[in-house]
Amino acid sequence: MNSTMISGGVFLLVLLLLAIPLGKYISEILQGRIPRFVRFLEPVEKFVYKVIGRPATGEMSAKKYLLSILFLSFFSLIGLFILLLTQQWLPLNGQEVSGMSVTLALNTAVSFVTNTNWQAYAGEESLSLFSQIFGLTVQNFLSAAVGMAVLCVLIRGFVQKKKNGLGNFWQDITRSILYILLPLSFFISILLVSQGAVQTFSSGVAYEGLSSQSLWLPLGTVASQVAIKQLGTNGGGFFGANSAHPFENPTVISNFIETISILLIPAALIFALGFWIKNWKQGRTVAVVSFLFLIIGFLIIAVNEFAGPEFLHVLATGNMEGKEVRFGIDWSALWAVSTTAASNGSVNSMLDSFTPLGGLIPLFLMQLGEIIFGGAGSGLYGMLTFILLTVFIAGLLVGRTPEYLGKKIEPFEMKMASIVVLTPLLLTLLGAAVLVLHPDILSWLTNQGPHAFSEVLYGATSLANNNGSSFGGLLANTDFLNILGSVLMLISRFLPMAAIIYMAASLSRKQQSAVSEGTLSTVNPVFVTMLIIVILVVGALSFLPAVALGPIADFFQNR
Template structure:
């Protein structure tokens, strides 16, 4: 580990904090406030969309109607995407490589993936999809993160409103987030990425001859616009199979660092938006401090384990000039930025990579795995990370209430049985899906057929696949036959449950809170804006994750680490 590597982590947090504070103010003015400096540009567009679609944005919705409309929009996007991918050979426009039809199971998995903001890719983009298909995936990458903001607004209004039967108008939230936040920020991001060297064209694939005399076909395409919304929207994945590790998608360290800033900006902005919506910015501090604290611990630990290298190599007489584990890493980025990037994209839930997760040391790979097992609340994706952390806050206050024998309160609302049940239900979903589907995959023949690495590493790959799916992250460990029908439909199921079964209960919790009267704080009210609540909240996240997943992790990453220390290897 070097001081330069540590400084990268510190600088990233400092930059995204400033960007998030500014963006949170802008998002509040746009979504809940009186307007912004951009009204003259965006108001005519917004009103035009309403007139074209026959929408009355002033009509408030109960939570059940809000959720129904949200599901209808997502189903429509799924049907259109699956149809276009099925018709890829027929739609010859922007298909210079004459890509064939996408296999059914890959199509199904991909369509679910991009609908749920997961962007899990069990295919190679440059070898499977035409430019037209990639561009439509870009459209879906706008729609799915905006849905997350809508879910967040519905939940947070439960804390900011009182004696209310409604949680807002989905169409207004959707259109304003799309027009005022997603599109302009993505345009700015794409311009910057082009300036940093990311490819953006519709040229035919280039055929070159290597110095060894072989022929190589190099895909190109509209990479910068794809990457801008893929990163900004925390969609994940990449235009190319190697993601940002591909030289046309991540040409240098500056482009990779800017991509990180894009990915953090809106999730951090959502935390400060929450503080403004509840009219007390102090309430954003413990949530943000918890997220930053957990992120920093993960970043430093992952950097440490990768810098320490693999102990099994030395025991087998393999001595390297550098002790760092450089397997699967691009030397342009090195250990420091590789670990910072991969830890960031599993904490912020967008899953892009610059290095192979499968090549990490056992404990280095444990960090991104645990990030996802928390339910993606360490920043998380657009809106989803914040409301996931609010569920932990409700549970933490419930536990605190049990210790002092009083009904817990949060932001002037009593936390009663229904709210606790909905919060716990949202936490049960990811753990149940990960553990049950992983257990099935190691006993059924079709699941075993996809395991390329025997022993504990193979189990880690399976745990990672389902954690990534249910966490709507999209990154992969690798070394797993993810395109096989078994993993295509089971990971697809995990993505659906992780997006809807996990967050719809929290919308119901928000609606319940919105109906309640606000109660004044008293001497027995637990303060939720100080360091004590920060420690309680962070402890709840870590302890719940540790208690649920430790047995599985003991058989995967921990067992592999102990084996490596003693020089044990697992043959193929």
């Protein structure tokens, strides 16, 4: 356990040292102030605006901003859907992969457009290299940029005074991709290649096995896709084994780089909030809560995997089932907590093989609404929604009009906040209920009893919270689950986004109030404690009955 503490401490220190300056840089970029050292990219930015045309100019209202997001997402979904259906006729298909079925293509297209990246297939068997590059990788950039753009809108709502415009969507996503996602992805790709991650335009090579059988070794543009899948909190792997595959994640160093990449942009955006509103203490509040949940979650997983009741007789090794020897329990636990805290969904071990309480933590982090770091942009605007809810509750308790960052929080904002908070919660429970009631559910599961229910609950939670990770043990590629998953992913992505945009418009039209002695402080330990309580009461307790039937019952059954 000493090595676990050291590994976790080094990881958190490096993450902080990278996230703070990156947050400053992101803040400047998203406000349209381009630093000198990247101004050589400005001609590219201007060219993109010229290609887009008139929509890339001028301020947008809430309605226009939302319609732009839906327009881009709809045509991205249709384009990717058609590409996956017809990939057998497209180039870069050395393995001669056939097109996907209609429901699987739909599910995959929805998954990548919504930044969920749920994969009901093995990438090396079901996708051509053309689909990996021009389908999935492109959407990894676009879906992350859309989340960051919506966060920009909410922050503008707080800092602007009596203004109707919310910025320009096309400018926001262009800057996010050009100045943030692309440079970081290029740098991370180089680091991964240096560690042995594959990067080639060859689809693979044929070779002869030990028994003289003809075999195929899949290859491709792995490093570049892995870089953006982690940085953009996407998570969809090039290979079916995801980041447990040695071509995606060859060494302990590459594992460290990828784990940092998962949390880097979400953590940097927290500090970017403080820089943007010129009040770093507000960013500190979010950072304290997020890091606290992350650290506690990591320790619970590590303790249960090293020394859970089932493994007291093997303390030297602990529970190594489903884990890569080159990573061990330390880095598997840290990855598991990072990928579910950050709405990433990639895995470097089999979560289904974790102990019951070790597997409970990834499930718990998703059920909080993916706000502990969360997705690129979406995590922070989800956390800000919980802050508004906490401010509103505190205002009712003391009999004062609730305010946050000088803006009064009124019934309309609370209605929008309720949509953001309750949508993934209700979809998770509804999705799990629908799956359990399906007559064929037992044939889709490899386990029975509480563990089987944990697999179902985890799958519904992952889909409804735009995570994309899987517990395993649940047959994902069925027509029913493909369609159900598509519906859950679409609603949980775009309904909260719409609520955030209209909330931002309402805030933007308000006058900013001056801070007085009666203003509730949102940066002191008391407020941090209240925020944690609200997150736990609204998020965690809503799922207690379901969790009691799954991981908790599984724990007591195996004692």
